[in-house]
Amino acid sequence: xxxxxxxxxxxxxxxxxxxxDVDVDDLHAFESMKDHYAVxxxxxxxxxxxxxxxxxxxxxxxxxxxSGSSDTMGAFRLCQEAWEALRDPQSRDRYDRxxxxxxxxxxxxxxxxxxxxxxxxxxxxxxxSCPCRCGDVFAVSEDELSEGVDLVTCGxxxxxxxxxxxxxxxx
Numbered sequence: 001x002x003x004x005x006x007x008x009x010x011x012x013x014x015x016x017x018x019x020x021d022v023d024v025d026d027l028h029a030f031e032s033m034k035d036h037y038a039v040x041x042x043x044x045x046x047x048x049x050x051x052x053x054x055x056x057x058x059x060x061x062x063x064x065x066x067s068g069s070s071d072t073m074g075a076f077r078l079c080q081e082a083w084e085a086l087r088d089p090q091s092r093d094r095y096d097r098x099x100x101x102x103x104x105x106x107x108x109x110x111x112x113x114x115x116x117x118x119x120x121x122x123x124x125x126x127x128x129s130c131p132c133r134c135g136d137v138f139a140v141s142e143d144e145l146s147e148g149v150d151l152v153t154c155g156x157x158x159x160x161x162x163x164x165x166x167x168x169x170x171x
Contacts, residue, residue, distance in 0.1 A: 036082035036095060044096070048087065055083040103151075109159050114138070116145075116165035132159055 037044045040054045060066060062076040085095045111132065119128040119138075129139040136156035140149060140163055153160040 035099070036085050039078050039082040040086070044099075048089075051083070051086050055079060055087075059083075100151075111138075111154075111159040111161050113162045113164050116163055119163070128163070130161070132157060134159065 037046070040051055040058065042051050042054050046054075058079045059076060062072045062079060064073050064076065084091070086092045114130055116128060119130045121128050126142045127139050128142075128145070129137045131137055132154040134154060134157040136154050138152045138154055138159075138161050140152045145163070145165065150163050150165070151160055152163055
């Protein structure tokens with residue numbers, strides 16, 4: 001992905017006496033970003049409070065009235081779109097699911113869904129595995145599963161599988 005951090009524009013705007021110092025080509029690259037978390041410069045695991053804080057900081061620095069430049073309008077709008085998608089738990093969940101689908105599609109050929117119960121378990125290594133058609137294996141650890149990993153890539157080729165399982169309820 002061709003991601004240009006918002007901070008690059010923020011710094012250029014703050015250090016500039018003339019709004020033309022902001023590189024328009026960089027702004028176009030910034031506008032083409034699709035990842036709302038990258039736009040708001042937060043990790044996907046960020047809390048709503050962290051997302052709000054970065055959103056407020058960025059829109060203040062990118063607002064055309066404050067920056068003195070209309071060139072930042074695209075970046076400003078992108079921040080607004082990102083905030084709208086991430087501020088509500090339901091829309092954030094929908095966005096995260098779509099983001100995961102896009103990530104899966106970009107990871108290479110999909111070999112299919114595999115139920116965790118159909119995978120072999122190695123008690124010593126605490127990993128689940130199943131054979132890949134290339135001769136190697138798909139392997140995922142218990143720790144990875146507890147962190148929510150469900151997409152597993154083969155150790156040798158570019159094939160990947162989705163591991164189907166239900167996380168155990170914590171008590």
